[in-house]
Amino acid sequence: MKAAAIPPEIEAWFSGRDWRIRSHQKGMYAAAHAGRHTMLVADTGAGKTLAGFLPTLADFCPSKFGDDGPPEGLHTLYVSPLKALAHDVQRNLVTPVEEMGLPLKIETRSGDTPSDRKRRQRSKPPNILLTTPESLSLLLSYPDSFEMFRGMKRIIIDEVHAFATGKRGDLLALALSRLQAIAPQLQRAALSATVANPESYREWLAPWGDLDQVELIIGEPGAEPVVEILLPVEERVPWGGHAATWAIPQLYGQIKANKTTLIFTNTRFLAEFIFQNLWDVNEDRLPIGIHHGSLSREARRKVEGAMARGELRALVATASLDLGVDWGDIDCVVQMGAPKGSSRLLQRVGRANHRLDQPSRALLVPGNRFEFLEATAAKDAVEEGQRDGEDFRRGGLDVLAQHVMACACAGPFGEDELLAEVRSSLAYAWIDAEIWGRVLRFVETGGYALRAYDKFKRITRDRGGTWRLTHPEHAARHRLNAGIIIDGEMLTVRFKNGRSLGKVEERFAAALSPGDTFAFAGTSLEVEGVKDMDVIVRASSKAAMIPSYGGARMPLTTHLADRVRAMLDDRAGWARFPDDVREWLEVQDWRSEMPAPGQLLVESFPHAKRYYSVYYTFEGWNANQSLGMLITRRMEDRGLQPGGFVANDYSLAVWGLKPVEDPAPLLSPDILTEEFVDWVQDSHLLRRAFREVAVISGLVERQHPGKRKTGKQVTFSTDLIYDVLRKHEPDHVLLEAAWADARERMTDVGRLADLLESSAERLRHVTLDRVSPLAVPVMVMIGRESVPQGQIDDELLLEAESLADAAMRVEPALDG
Known part of the structure; x- marks a missing residue:
């Protein structure tokens, strides 16, 4: 043709x-x-x-x-x-x-x-x-x-x-x-x-x-990207921390040398923190901007316009700008902290020299030694053209309920016709007549346990089998509340004259008192008061706190995790690493073992009058967090007196007053059919997941004309309904949707199940007399895991030096 x-x-x-x-x-x-x-x-x-x-x-x-x-x-x-x-x-x-x-x-x-x-x-x-x-x-x-x-x-x-x-x-x-x-x-x-x-x-x-x-x-292939890893000039690669503030002087040198530098961080907090650190060393008063999703529309548009016109020398940003934005004058992209995936890194690298025939240049700045390994793995993947990403999953029933309501707002619909339309999408091809009926009944009455309440009666079916709204006001309420992105409740930061700067999380604002200061939108602000959903502020020259945002953690992809494992096992390849990183791995290999591909290494050792076990899973923070919860429950049942746990993407450290002689019984796969169900039902996870699906499905409304519910009010409403449904309708469609979210998104149960299924064959338990070098990065987090990233980096350095001294000494040491 x-x-x-x-x-x-x-x-x-x-x-x-x-x-x-x-x-x-x-x-x-x-x-x-x-x-x-x-x-x-x-x-x-x-x-x-x-x-x-x-x-x-x-x-x-x-x-x-x-x-x-x-x-x-x-x-x-x-x-x-x-x-x-x-x-x-x-x-x-x-x-x-x-x-x-x-x-x-x-x-x-x-x-x-x-x-x-x-x-x-x-x-x-x-x-x-x-x-x-x-x-x-x-x-x-x-x-x-x-x-x-x-x-x-x-x-x-x-x-x-x-x-x-x-x-x-x-x-x-x-x-x-x-x-x-x-x-x-x-x-x-x-x-x-x-x-x-x-x-x-x-x-x-x-x-x-x-x-x-x-x-x-x-598409036609383009020029290969140039990716480099920034390393300390005089210091060592840090043991712990994520903010990589050690790199600020070198980063400022890059900004001065380049025309425009785009600096990516993984969280909004780190964007503010890195921006403030850069401004502190900005002796030349270079124009440096900041961009993240919590800033006001005006602030974001102003920065985007300045970048488009080539007026900024540097911009610190989050994922709010890592997709497709075409600013051709960017000659260097910087990734602060671990990239978490090769596809994400490729996307961000592509923001530099946004042209097919010119190579993009990027600098990776690791915050700690494991992040150095992850950065190296990501760099190798980019150079090899290897991409990663998330798998597709079944479509959420809460989203389907929202869509049904949107269709009803547009006009009456036939049940069978809309089902055929819904099933034409791959995400919902699995919906059968029984599930479809449950979703429709939920939108109709809220479900069996809630059907007595008129507020939940949103649609009705006539004798001819056509569904329509019970009252036109439901359309306006739907449009006020529809959406998928459920952030933590936010309060608007305003000056007295009403000008908005953006938003901070409610839990952060709740801790503020008049006279407190915090940095936001690149400015030091003093709190004058908190009124309704507003934080009233004025500009200040005082030293500032930093707003700490929650939000989702970027998961470490399985692809990068496998690459890091392979690097640890490739002893000949260690020669390309900096001296301190190579020494770290060599002493680990001499004193203990390396976690090999296809193996689950568990190290147990005493420290500070406690007994620790470190599980090197490489399954990501969510899976490790879930595993920590489950292991401590089993330890409690076996009289091992657990004290707590802390997790990162690579490992899990659990401690107690009695030693774990054999970790195998703590890792048996039946933990997912017994303790897992009990834990999720008793924990905040299922309530949090239910809160989100209740809002997405339209069961609980955040917004009313002229007024918005606070996070506390939404939580109170959803918790009340959650308790009613668990007692009277445990098979409610929203409980099913919440379970799906809690299992997959919040606990990463798929990776956890794979880990436990193979643990019996791949488990390797090593008993040591003291902390190992590989355990130091996770051990330094103990007691500080709830503190905002970046704020604790100096403390981490001191704690890490003490732990590292014990871990790296080659002569016998008494237990600390």
């Missing part, structure tokens, strides 16, 4: 810039011309976004639409995981559209969009609308959504790897099914630079999971 000809307007625009249209861009155009869905995997800087939009731009070229005139109404919907990315794409699309003179109107829609513009977009939509999964779901809850989307031709899902495997992906999958039902001609396109298994994403993207409907297009 002859390839579709790209319109001359587009050909001329590329030629005018001395660019060529790349093969994957032509492939995307040809596939769209043939009426196929597409999955594009191409390196950062390869023009993925332009490739996704190329068929849309072509439809608006005069040479193509001719005398018929350009298409009217909404033509293309672009969905991204980040609001910042949507705004960046809008900026970058405007240039070719204006230079080609195309009759195209482009707008964004997110939680930041003014309400009057949102109303106008529904009645008179632009040709291209850039949005997020949550905003798309809300659009579909309006009766006029059928008219708005009926003529739509194309949907582009950018950075699909960033959300397809989670609940935001569930919401988007359901929205895709609804859009396909409204507009059968709709073509789907997904874009990514970092998927490890493109076939699974093709299946997720395809209606009914039919791979034949989706064409996979692989």
Whole structure:
């Protein structure tokens, strides 16, 4: 079949810039011309976004639409995981559209969009609308959504790897099914630079999971990235800590030497902490900015604009900017702390020299010795082109309940028709009639135990079998509360004049008193008072505390964990490590053993009148945290008098007043069928998971007109309902959803189960007379694990030196 000809307007625009249209861009155009869905995997800087939009731009070229005139109404919907990315794409699309003179109107829609513009977009939509999964779901809850989307031709899902495997992906999958039902001609396109298994994403993207409907297009390879690991010049690689503040002087030197440096951290707290440390050494008063999700919209837009104009020398950011943002003047990306995955690192590295033919340059700054090993593993993976990522899972029932309510808000629906629509997405193909009925009954009455309360009666079925809202007010309440991202309750930080700086967590704000100071948005602030949902502040020159954010921990991928294990076992490869890291491993190998691939090493030793066991699992913090809970319960049952435990991504340290002679009985797989169930039901985990699914499903509302519930009020409401359901309806659909979350997301039960299943065959127990070198990084966390990262690094250094002295001495030592 002859390839579709790209319109001359587009050909001329590329030629005018001395660019060529790349093969994957032509492939995307040809596939769209043939009426196929597409999955594009191409390196950062390869023009993925332009490739996704190329068929849309072509439809608006005069040479193509001719005398018929350009298409009217909404033509293309672009969905991204980040609001910042949507705004960046809008900026970058405007240039070719204006230079080609195309009759195209482009707008964004997110939680930041003014309400009057949102109303106008529904009645008179632009040709291209850039949005997020949550905003798309809300659009579909309006009766006029059928008219708005009926003529739509194309949907582009950018950075699909960033959300397809989670609940935001569930919401988007359901929205895709609804859009396909409204507009059968709709073509789907997904874009990514970092998927490890493109076939699974093709299946997720395809209606009914039919791979034949989706064409996979692989982009032209780009220049290899240059990744280096920053090491202390005079000091040693630290034993513990995560903030890597040792690197601040060297990092400042990099900022002065580069045109623009983008510095990534893994948490909002570390972003503020690193920014403050950089500002303290900023003798040249260089323009340095900060960007994270808790800052106000105005603050974020100001920083994004300054970066786009090339006005900043450095920007400290979180994951709020690690996807797709195209600022071509960035010549170096810095990753503070461990990258946690090769795909995540590749994504962040790609922000430097955002062009296919120029190598991206990145510096990895490890906070401790295990993070050095992880950084080395990630660097090797990037150089080998190896990617990693999360596996797909079943779609959440709480998300499905939210979608059902959105459909009811848009208009009456038939039970069987909506089930068929829902099951056309891979995430919900597993839903059968029994589960579907339970979900509908939940949305209808709240479930058997709650059916007596009118507030939970949201939909009803008429005699003809059609479902509809019980009252129009439920639509307004749904739109106020719908969403997937459930952060900790936040309070707004404001000056007295009302200007907002952003938000801090409620638990942090609750500890503040007038006169206290804290650093936020790069400014030292003094608290004047806390009123309702606001923290009233004024600028201050006093020394500041740092806001400590909770939030999810980035999990260590299995791929990187396996690489670190292999590095520990490769003794010949230690020669490339710094002297202090190599010595650390050599003394460990001499005094104890190395945790080999396929083996679970457990070390037991006395220290400070306690008995410790360290389990080298490499299964990530969630799995290790869960294992610590379960082991201490078994130790209690066996009279070993456990004192506590502490975990990191690589290991778990458990201590007690009696020694563990044999850890095997503590690790038997039946722990998951007995103690695990009891522990989860008795712990805060299931309540926390229920709190989230209750909010997502719409059972508990956070927002009322003009008023928002506090975190305490939401917790009180959900805990009350949780207790009622556990007593009177233990098979409630939301308890099932909460169990799924607690098992998979909060405890990482899959990795834990694999570990326990093989522990009998792979267990290696070593008894020592004192702490081992490999145990020092986790041991220094004891007593400090609840203290904000960064704040304790100096204390960690002192504690680590004492432990390390005992661990690294080669002569016999008395027990401390």
